[in-house]
Each structure stands twice: as structure tokens, then as C-alpha cells.
Amino acid sequence: MKMADEARRQDLPDSEGAHRREFLKNISSVAMGAGLIGGYGAFGLIAGRYLYPATVGDVMWQFVAEVTGIKVGEAIRYRGPAGETINITRRSRTGDADDFIALSSTCPHLGCQVRWEAQNNRFFCPCHSGVFDPTGKATAGPPGEAGQSLPRYNLKVENGMLHIAVPPPRFSKANETGGVIESDDCISAPGHDPCLAGRPRKKDSGANA
Numbered sequence: 001m002k003m004a005d006e007a008r009r010q011d012l013p014d015s016e017g018a019h020r021r022e023f024l025k026n027i028s029s030v031a032m033g034a035g036l037i038g039g040y041g042a043f044g045l046i047a048g049r050y051l052y053p054a055t056v057g058d059v060m061w062q063f064v065a066e067v068t069g070i071k072v073g074e075a076i077r078y079r080g081p082a083g084e085t086i087n088i089t090r091r092s093r094t095g096d097a098d099d100f101i102a103l104s105s106t107c108p109h110l111g112c113q114v115r116w117e118a119q120n121n122r123f124f125c126p127c128h129s130g131v132f133d134p135t136g137k138a139t140a141g142p143p144g145e146a147g148q149s150l151p152r153y154n155l156k157v158e159n160g161m162l163h164i165a166v167p168p169p170r171f172s173k174a175n176e177t178g179g180v181i182e183s184d185d186c187i188s189a190p191g192h193d194p195c196l197a198g199r200p201r202k203k204d205s206g207a208n209a
Contacts, residue, residue: 041052059165062179067095067160076118077182082164086153087116097155102164103136108148
């Protein structure tokens with residue numbers, strides 16, 4: 001009996017040591033796994049920022065023009081830092097953001113450039129005679145038949161200056177975040193759109209509000 005007890009006492013240290021080594025091994029494996037998951041997660045967040053489109057709420061405010069520089073009934077063509085083109089029309093003279101409406105200048109039918117026709121109080125697409133009312137609602141042509149209205153952008157006025165909320169550029173340098181006001185002095189003809197390539201007229205300071 002004494003010999004059996006002595007043998008049991010001699011086996012205990014080795015058994016405890018084996019359990020301790022197994023425990024430390026498991027802890028190390030868990031730590032390594034957590035580190036790998038964290039590393040891949042951070043990489044995924046960074047990569048996703050550049051590989052996938054911005055969310056709807058991901059916008060930046062950009063200076064467009066002084067309020068006094070746009071006459072009632074006039075429209076200007078603005079190209080945002082991410083490349084989208086926008087028609088900004090002034091409808092009244094109160095001096096606040098409600099004076100203006102900013103609508104995408106890209107026709108939702110086939111992507112031609114829509115322009116403002118003050119004499120007809122409408123937006124018109126020369127490609128397939130698409131017509132939109134002053135609020136951007138399609139009223140005739142293929143967009144009207146499909147119910148494809150022009151997307152609208154938010155505006156605000158601060159200290160007499162008009163600003164627009166637009167998507168930020170995917171890749172840009174620090175001094176390349178401003179938009180451009182483009183010339184709209186082109187002649188349209190049935191069946192094609194000579195305004196597809198806008199021509200820069202004046203570049204703003206690019207300062208955010």
C-alpha cells in the first residue's frame with residue numbers, strides 16, 4: 001500500500017506539468033487566432049473603403065458660387081470632385097437655399113447630358129427628347145414613360161455663398177477636392193449629345209463649408 005501511494009505522488013508532478021503545458025498551448029493558439037482575425041479585419045476595412053462605393057450619407061460640402069452671381073431663371077453646370085455633373089438652377093431671390101435646386105445633369109435613360117431651357121421652363125435631353133420639369137420630374141420622352149426623374153442634391157447658403165453636398169472623390173490629392181463650374185454654351189441636335197464632354201469655365205477654391 002505504501003509503495004502504491006509513493007508511486008502516485010511521483011506521478012503527480014508530471015501530470016500537473018502536462019496539463020500546464022497543454023493549457024499554455026491552447027492560450028497561445030487562441031491569441032494567435034485573435035491576432036490574425038484582427039489583422040484581416042483591419043485590412044478589410046481599409047480595402048473596402050476604396051473598392052466599394054460610398055454610402056448615401058458619405059458626402060462633403062463644396063462651395064459652388066456666390067448667391068448674387070446666379071440670376072433668377074439661370075442655371076449653371078457644376079462638376080463635383082467625384083466627377084458627377086449637376087445643373088443648379090435659381091428659381092427665386094430670397095437669398096436662401098430654397099431659391100435653388102440642384103439636379104443631376106445625367107439623363108437616367110442612357111446617360112446623356114440634360115440641360116436647362118429657361119425659355120421653356122424645363123430640362124431637356126437632346127439624345128432622345130427626354131423632358132423634365134423644373135423639379136426634375138420626367139414628363140416626356142423615354143424618361144417620362146419609365147418614370148425616371150433626375151436625382152436631387154442638397155444645398156445650403158452660408159454668408160451669401162452657395163454650397164452643395166456631393167460624394168467625395170475616391171482618390172485625390174489635398175488640393176484636388178474642389179468642383180468646377182462648366183460652360184453650357186453648346187448646340188444640340190437630334191440624335192446626339194454634343195454636351196457629353198463638359199468644358200471647364202472656372203474653378204472654385206475647393207474649400208469646404
